[in-house]
Amino acid sequence: MLNLLTIGIQHQIAPVSVREKVAFSEENLPDALLDLRQYLNQFNNETNSEVAILSTCNRTEIYCAANDQQISPGLLQARTIDWLSSQQGIAKSEILDYVKTSVASEAVRHVFRVGCGLDSMVLGETQILGQIKKAAYTAQQAGSIGLHLNQLFNRTFAVAKDVRTNTEISSHAVSMASAALRLSQGVLGDIEKQRILFIGAGEMIQLCAVYFLGKKPRSITIANRTIERGEDLAKYISEQGYSCDSIPLSEVPEKMADFDIVISCTASSLPIIGLGMVNTALKKRRYAPMVMIDLAVPRDIEPEISNLRDVYLYTVDDLGQVVKEGNDLRLGAVKNAEMIIDLQVKNFMHWFMQRSSVPLINSLKQRSDELQNIELEKAKRKIQRGDDPMEVMAELARALSNKFLHGSLHTLNHAEEFSIDECQKIVSKIFISTGRKG
Template identity: 55%
Template sequence: MKLLTLGINHHTAPVDVREKVAFDPEYLQEALHDLRQHLSGVSQSGLPEATILSTCNRTELYCAANDADSATLLHSATFDWLAKSQQLAPSSLEPHIYSLPQSDAVRHAFRVACGLDSMVLGETQILGQMKDAVRTANQAGALGTYLNQLFQKTFAVAKEVRGSTEIGAHSISMAAAAVRLSERIFEKIAEQRVLFIGAGDMISLCATHFVARRPKQVAIANRTIERGQELADAIASQNVEAESFKLSDLPSRLHEFDIIVSCTASSLPIIGLGMVESALKQRRRKPMVMIDLAVPRDCEPEIARLNDIYLYTVDDLGVMIQTGTSMRHAAVSQAEAIIEDRVGNFMHWLNGRNTVPLIQDLQQHGERLRQIELERAMKRLMRGDDPQDVLNAMAQGLTNKFLHGSLHTLQHSNGAERDSLIKLLPKLFSTHSSAYSHTYHHAEQDSSKHTNDTSDKNDL
């Protein structure tokens, strides 16, 4: 079984690269189906398992394939699919890609879920996003024994780390950073009008932080008016004036707002350069703060060149966040120790799964031997033979057949192979007799004296 995590994140690529690799949530199941079909060439035992995690800070492909010829082959197939599916030249993507096989893939999943690999150290949102990704993969039929076990263990480790360390303490969230950036331009948010574009979890979190500053007015622009109105009603219940309007009305209303926070799932920018230039004219050059938390970005990058516009992306917020992480670093080493121990446990389970086919073969072989001896015994009983003689013969036949292969291999082995078998067979058959100890002792002596002797002078 080969495990692989292949991805790109805020550590390896800027936002203008990450947005090109991000997946539209609406087409994630279709992408999973296509990925598994593409990887089927490296697996001889059915379709590989796959999960895609795509957020504003990372796009990661988690894969598990039976009988992959090599980790390199699985990496190549996965990388080729990612570049092709996002219509990118492999040469433009390769410098930003990380590829993590086996235990490294397990360790990475644990660290991501615990918030150790996040832009905001210890943040909890990524755990929910990972659970959503796994749920989508399950609905697409892309999960199997291995990835399902990996992610269940991942969620358990995240719960353990968050419950036994202070990794999430003193967190400086993206939402809090957005407020602080706005306050650099506008001293008092209480005197400003704030527009939120979108109505998802990130916008809801940002709204909570901004509403705490009691802005003059809040509006929600969303594709569906109903969901935007729900958020507006929740804000209004806190005695802050709030309304909602359709996203299609944005061009005619953008100029009304001083602070714009946007986070949608649109694959194309929804705020263009011309729209902002028009808004600035109507505002008579009064400055605007625009915080774009979306990946792909909601705002055209060229907007940042306009005077009186202060445009910030998730990477800009990340720089601010990193300055406030020192209080959480003390918990990192404790979290890493927990993760390392749990990685060992998972790899032990995974390696144990590799023996399942062998165990099944042994069980089937034993069943065939049992059937042969049972049929022979039944025939003798039907002939009227003494039942005790029949039972003794059946027991003797089973014993001889069961031991035949091992004894034959031992008798025809020599040198290092013979020494290994002498050590191994007693463990397999749970024997600890003095005869074994005597044989092993002499085998050790013989091995030390004749390490280069390939003859078999001690046939049993």
């Protein structure tokens, strides 16, 4: 029998100040997967754990499957949290209150809900499914998952497609990118007059650029650590007929004053925009207001900047309040989505339990073969010495029947009082109900 569980720190419970401490960078994830699997397996060579990690701006989740004869769900959770604490250099006391664990069918339900966008800050958003696919691919490449988690991920992708096809969960589109646009307009008004700096060139920045382009900003600049990638995004935007250029990330401090809106989302483990940098920019701007939107986890912009009077700093948690309106419009589709998920959870757990029974089924078949061979050898010897074949066959049948019944009868005769009823039901189902059907 296998354990299946998820261990996560998510936006519903944990603030960004906690989430950023447990987030994994894309570069470190493969090594982290192998290290976690090795850590869990070191306690018993037969555990053979499967692990995958999903790390986004809103959540860090660890998915595990392990042999429960060697490690219980509680112990698996404790060891995983120990590893996470050590790996990220954070005291367990800082994260324990924010950890959510789901086991067995509830773990399956949780992964399905995440994949369908039901657990997202933006209800029904589709970006999370791509992030799960990337997490699964990374785990596959690292060799940290096998049959069970592979099947879980494949079922998740199928359920998400089913929910989006048969419900309106993705209607009334609201995203972090559209929320960023709405907040910027609320502070500065007409976007056509604003100069925008995007820091980073990943998927989130690309989505934001699409939303802001629709409002025809005065200018757009891309700053990225990898110059070529920033230039590629700037070229794409320019080809759409908008004014856009690219600068190295190192030039941001001296050019910060040129921008009215700064939106940042990088994979940096430390802030790249500091209080001193922004203070200097404000003086050059003669304290004209700036909007700064930090979509990164860990954060790209030092939180102390929010204390500056002429800077309006928003994090992913702040944007979460804005997207709530769109989420409310999607709530009507949640009931239908949950019904689809409930059915698919049952189907997956049926498959999962069948797979868990394979070792027992193989053992029963092996034992059956052993008993048959023993009694057949006895029967052969009796026939060879001249015994009546019919009597030998009858004795063979009785012997096999007695041997197969022996374990069940022994269990019934020695069962504790509180378990006799349960034992009787199981034995009756195996030997009587099944026999009548046959």
